[in-house]
Amino acid sequence: MSSPKASTRTKAAAKAADVKSGARKPVAAKAKSAKAAAKPSLKEASTKKAPAQVDPSPAQKAAFLKAMAAGVKLDSAASRALVKKKGSPFAATQEAVNAPAPAPKVEVLRRIPAPAAIIDTPESKTALALAALIEKAIDSGDLGKVQPHAQQALVAALCKLYAAHAEAGERFNILGQRSATVAATDVMVVCGALLKAVDLQVFELGMWQSWSSG
Amino acid sequence: MAEQFVGKASEFKDGERQIIRIGEDEIGVFRHQGEFYAYSNFCLHQGGPACEGLTIARVIEPLREDKTSMGLHFSETDMNFVCPWHGYEYDMKTGAHIADPRVKLRKYDIVRKGDEVYVVA
Numbered sequence: 572m573s574s575p576k577a578s579t580r581t582k583a584a585a586k587a588a589d590v591k592s593g594a595r596k597p598v599a600a601k602a603k604s605a606k607a608a609a610k611p612s613l614k615e616a617s618t619k620k621a622p623a624q625v626d627p628s629p630a631q632k633a634a635f636l637k638a639m640a641a642g643v644k645l646d647s648a649a650s651r652a653l654v655k656k657k658g659s660p661f662a663a664t665q666e667a668v669n670a671p672a673p674a675p676k677v678e679v680l681r682r683i684p685a686p687a688a689i690i691d692t693p694e695s696k697t698a699l700a701l702a703a704l705i706e707k708a709i710d711s712g713d714l715g716k717v718q719p720h721a722q723q724a725l726v727a728a729l730c731k732l733y734a735a736h737a738e739a740g741e742r743f744n745i746l747g748q749r750s751a752t753v754a755a756t757d758v759m760v761v762c763g764a765l766l767k768a769v770d771l772q773v774f775e776l777g778m779w780q781s782w783s784s785g
Numbered sequence: 786m787a788e789q790f791v792g793k794a795s796e797f798k799d800g801e802r803q804i805i806r807i808g809e810d811e812i813g814v815f816r817h818q819g820e821f822y823a824y825s826n827f828c829l830h831q832g833g834p835a836c837e838g839l840t841i842a843r844v845i846e847p848l849r850e851d852k853t854s855m856g857l858h859f860s861e862t863d864m865n866f867v868c869p870w871h872g873y874e875y876d877m878k879t880g881a882h883i884a885d886p887r888v889k890l891r892k893y894d895i896v897r898k899g900d901e902v903y904v905v906a
Contacts, residue, residue: 675808685800
């Protein structure tokens with residue numbers, strides 16, 4: 572009769588003998604050997620040829636360029652780099668961008684006529700010469716050149732002339748562009764003097780203006 | 786920059802103006818004392834129609850030797866045009882603002898070919 576200790580020893584010895592002979596393999600060892608079989612060795616990898624590259628068809632190339640062009644800003648360095656050869660769809664787009672822009676058209680918006688021509692009558696010419704003479708006298712500082720009686724005659728004549736024109740419906744700016752050369756103080760001094768000369772008060776002028784269109 | 790035909794000089798009276806549009810530019814073309822001038826119609830102040838206002842001789846104030854004023858007068862040589870919005874005044878020959886000559890309207894070159902007038906824009 573054998574002891575239980577002796578039987579366990581014989582079982583372990585038999586297991587070890589199986590492993591040695593390859594009849595029985597532990598699970599971890601099985602997985603390792605499977606991996607080794609699937610993976611080529613370094614030598615094999617270096618000698619193995621990669622599958623041959625197939626050139627894309629012209630249609631595929633065109634589709635690729637179109638897709639690229641869609642995301643690239645035209646006339647940029649990137650777009651210029653994309654244009655490899657003429658005839659590609661992108662080259663056509665780029666050519667359209669590079670083409671000279673059509674000349675803009677001239678559109679006449681408004682035509683502003685020249686100011687109305689001045690009709691020079693002999694009397695107007697004389698009046699202009701007199702005005703220039705008076706201005707020259709003021710510039711020289713010699714105010715005595717045009718004596719008061721002459722000024723009175725001129726102012727009276729001009730008052731009548733302007734009023735006659737206004738009554739005839741020919742209203743115009745009394746100073747015109749020359750208003751730029753007459754000081755507001757000068758105007759107030761002259762207006763006040765004119766009112767005083769004919770014994771009018773400022774409120775009477777106000778009433779006149781409120782009643783009439785003057 | 787290309788030459789754009791504006792009109793015939795013979796149909797452009799002295800003192801007359803034309804406001805034209807070339808692309809996005811609005812330009813005022815003047816004829817003054819036989820010469821043509823073209824400026825941008827956008828006032829440098831607030832973008833008003835600078836070339837469509839009054840044309841007026843420059844107001845000058847000569848001084849005596851003692852530096853007292855001889856009064857205000859119209860210049861016999863210089864002409865200005867005034868923006869109708871706020872009165873910015875520009876020199877007809879240069880497009881420079883009267884008070885501050887550093888401020889200038891954009892000037893366009895004028896080319897005359899016989900009777901034809903072109904603006905370079």
